[in-house]
Amino acid sequence: MQANGRPTQSNGPSLLLCGLRKSFADVVAVDGLDLEVTRGECFGLLGPNGAGKTTTIEICEGLTAPDAGTVELLGLTWSTGENQLRQRIGIQLQETQFPDKLTVDETLCLFRSFFHHGISVEESIRTAQLEEKRHARVGTLSGGQKQRLAMACALVGDPELLFLDEPTTGLDPQARRHLWDLVDGLKQAGRTIILTTHYMDEAERLCDRVAIMDHGRIIALDSPEKLIASIGGEHIVEFAITDKNGSDGVVDPALLTAIAGVESHRVDAGVHQLSVRELHTTVPLIFASLSAHGLHLSEFRTHSATLEDVFVGLTGRNLRDE
């Protein structure tokens, strides 16, 4: 499948937001947002529930009018180019329930009929891997299958720009991985994808760039790798030590932070945590240093730093706390 080669207004960004603001009653949902998403990019809006992700994406989709600020998609605005824009973008909303008594096939035929150009219903079913469920009623589908149907409905118009609002919320791990593979395939076809999620692993796995949102603002914006690197070190090394006699060992923190490649150190319940740039060069140095001081390792493990660590570093709160 390929994104269509229809002429575009310009080669500018797929999405351009300037000074976006939106309040509901006394709640400020979006508080001055500027954003630029380039063509072919997979962009993620990451944040806890209530951060303003859905409001932002619905303003982009032309479903909610902003109180202030401008929205430009594919070089067009909603006020002047709505009909053309609707033909060129694909949208998956949170919690759409398609009629239970229609089949997958019938639902897609309906959505396909709204678009002047697009892929065939067969192709959308194949892309969403719903071949076996083609003639099944929507009411009989699992959560993951329903979500793939929603994805297929967003794809039938062969969109240049695709919006996915929390595509995997409420799905089991296997269904989530299945959907990620689907998004991977769409990225390779060269589409621009903008998705919201409150799963850090999802954003890391899928997105070229991520904006972390909190209280209606973007508090960090970069590639997942760079965001993680920004907290100093992509890896976390955890270990516990004993001395010659087998009792808990004591080590001077200055000794550990002096090791080349160690960015920071903290102790939590007897377990030392080091954030480290590169495991393969730094870990041997840690081993050598501990051994030189007559200390033995009783525990040792490493894990990669995540966007969760970034969020905690920026806000002092966990993503899941909300």
Add this chain to the structure above:
Amino acid sequence: MSKLAMSSLFQLTIVRFRLFWREPEAIFWIFVFPILLAVGLGIAFRNRPADVLQVGATTAQLTHALAVDKGLAAATMSEAEGTHALATGTILLLAIQTPDGVSYKFDETNPDARTARMVADRAIQTASGRREAVHVQNQLVHETGSRYIDFLVPGLLGMNLMGSAIWGMGFSIVESRQKKLLKRLVASPMPRWQYLASYLLSRLSMLVIEVVGFLGFARLVFGVPFRGSLWQLGLLCVLTSLSFCSLGLLVASRATTMEAASGLMNLVMLPMWILSGIFFSATRFPAILQPVVRALPLTAAIDALRGNMLQGMNLGQQLIQMAILLTWLIVAFAIALRIFRWR
């Protein structure tokens, strides 16, 4: 796929059909229920043929004389048997041959027995050669169109047109809104007018089945008359249905939950169920209420349908009713479009 099958208006309409036919309850309420109601009420208020009165006589000769009258069913029995039959209510009257004539044994307080006495006496006197002093003739009235069922069928038709339009529009629009399907459709390039048009198209197609089925049944089973022109009757049905579709759209234009929609629909329909003369003439309400009763769309619809079917009126004689229906159609539709909530 053909060009027609690819068109969004066609797809939206066919989806309405599919969703309707896959909902067995809806089919029952719209197609089966009015027929059941007509059958039930038709049986309860049927015009019964005059009952044949059961009588007894003590001789075969008397029995023969009594049997000549079609209003009597006579049997020969002994006086003892006859007295027992009277006591158990099997017969209303026993004619006893006596040496000097005939004696009638019956319960004078029972009106049927008194009728039996008169009919039996006339039969026996006639058999004995009595001549009538005045020549008389009977003209029996069995005219169709004046029976209760004839009055009822146009009323039920109007009620059904109202219910199917308001429920049909109301529930599915509000359900789509509640399930965020409406929002999803608006996020697609679907032309919004086509969404509403698909409801009207599917309603009008279903109307054909609904009206032809119900009226065909009323014609075949009850012999209900069609004195007006059939195409004008069809036009009245279409106008009625469109008016109520428009009202249904208005009811569904804001509600976001099925409970709210359900309450609103009952609020709109209940006054008409009571006031619009479905089961009895709307003229029975006091004069002070009449302007309100007359302004209701269902009153106008039922008046027009009865005028067409029972009195053979043409559309020219029903301009007022048509104007009332048209006003409801336009006003409700205009308001609904203005306040309709797409998400």
